[in-house]
Amino acid sequence: MTDARSNILDVRGLRIAIPGRDGERVAVSNVDFEVARGEVLGLVGESGSGKSLSMLAVMGLLPRNMQVTGSVRFDGQELLGLPARQMRSIRGGRIAMVFQDPMTALNPVMTVGAQIAEAIRLHNPSLSRRALRARAVGLLELVSIPMPEQRFDQYPHEFSGGMRQRVVIAIAVANDPELLIADEPTTALDVTIQAQIVEIFDRLRREKGLAIVLITHDLGLVAGLADRITILYSGRVAERGAIEAVFRRPRHPYTAGLLAAVPSIDSTSERLHAIDGTPPSLAARPSGCQFHPRCAFALPVCAERDPDFQWFGQSMAACHRAAEALPMAGGDDGR
Numbered sequence: 001m002t003d004a005r006s007n008i009l010d011v012r013g014l015r016i017a018i019p020g021r022d023g024e025r026v027a028v029s030n031v032d033f034e035v036a037r038g039e040v041l042g043l044v045g046e047s048g049s050g051k052s053l054s055m056l057a058v059m060g061l062l063p064r065n066m067q068v069t070g071s072v073r074f075d076g077q078e079l080l081g082l083p084a085r086q087m088r089s090i091r092g093g094r095i096a097m098v099f100q101d102p103m104t105a106l107n108p109v110m111t112v113g114a115q116i117a118e119a120i121r122l123h124n125p126s127l128s129r130r131a132l133r134a135r136a137v138g139l140l141e142l143v144s145i146p147m148p149e150q151r152f153d154q155y156p157h158e159f160s161g162g163m164r165q166r167v168v169i170a171i172a173v174a175n176d177p178e179l180l181i182a183d184e185p186t187t188a189l190d191v192t193i194q195a196q197i198v199e200i201f202d203r204l205r206r207e208k209g210l211a212i213v214l215i216t217h218d219l220g221l222v223a224g225l226a227d228r229i230t231i232l233y234s235g236r237v238a239e240r241g242a243i244e245a246v247f248r249r250p251r252h253p254y255t256a257g258l259l260a261a262v263p264s265i266d267s268t269s270e271r272l273h274a275i276d277g278t279p280p281s282l283a284a285r286p287s288g289c290q291f292h293p294r295c296a297f298a299l300p301v302c303a304e305r306d307p308d309f310q311w312f313g314q315s316m317a318a319c320h321r322a323a324e325a326l327p328m329a330g331g332d333d334g335r
């Protein structure tokens with residue numbers, strides 16, 4: 001892994017607690033992840049695993065009642081506790097975001113071009129109308145929208161879902177951010193369009209050195225794009241590391257289960273292997289390893305003690321049995 005200095009984003013020991021009438025509930029605990037410039041990090045987990053809360057913490061957008069501790073460093077600067085005004089200028093400037101539903105991010109009564117130009121103008125108030133238009137058209141080109149000159153003057157409803165998501169990406173990267181946080185950016189799109197969006201992200205990373213955090217429950221999406229992966233389960237990191245290492249040799253049974261659930265093109269089986277059971281609710285988190293009630297390999301210790309991380313060169317996993325060669329599904333080394 002790269003050392004901390006070259007990471008554009010470094011999250012350490014992130015903890016997010018939600019106060020309630022019967023005491024606080026810890027939604028995210030001891031979460032670490034990092035992404036270097038030009039790299040893509042896949043932040044993966046089932047619904048409720050803490051992906052969105054973790055990224056809201058990075059952006060300083062958590063609801064006020066939540067208590068966040070740990071460290072979130074962006075280009076070396078600590079963001080937790082930063083005054084709201086400073087955080088606002090980083091957000092939308094150096095850190096940009098793309099969400100699942102492009103329609104909610106776009107204004108239906110403004111042309112697409114005007115919306116992109118407005119995003120540019122916010123950070124470049126002295127640019128002329130002509131210069132704004134030229135840059136906006138350039139951005140439409142960058143995200144592979146055909147006939148950008150004509151498209152500039154059209155409204156969001158004149159665009160398909162995939163084209164709208166490209167517009168949202170164009171707006172997000174309008175001011176050359178260093179980090180893009182994309183929360184389920186392709187979930188609402190069909191598979192072909194998904195692949196095109198992935199290609200655009202890949203180009204932005206290669207050509208502009210953009211770092212991307214891709215939040216998703218889709219391991220297939222991560223496989224095509226990410227350099228590293230962090231897998232969250234029940235608010236904690238189950239496994240993380242270089243994507244090849246984690247995919248080739250998952251060390252956590254949860255990772256193996258997720259990998260086995262990815263449909264493969266050459267699969268002869270119609271049935272997807274899903275992991276039996278459901279993740280624990282915030283109100284009823286188990287003792288010990290969070291995954292043990294669903295784990296086929298659980299030992300008595302797994303219910304008693306939260307596992308420490310074990311490091312395997314390019315990946316690490318929080319599993320009492322991580323070092324053993326368990327007969328898990330997933331991975332490609334024939335176990």
Ligand SMILES: Nc1ncnc2c1ncn2[C@@H]1O[C@H](COP(=O)(O)OP(=O)(O)OP(=O)(O)O)[C@@H](O)[C@H]1O
Pocket residue numbers: 018027045046047048049050051052053054063217281282
């Ligand atoms: N505003 C809130 N108040 C109380 N609990 C919350 C709130 N927001 C999230 N949670 C809880 O915190 C946990 C983590 O939620 P989070 O939204 O980060 O999960 P996620 O992995 O992003 O899931 P999804 O894929 O469904 O968005 C969940 O148990 C969720 O119910």
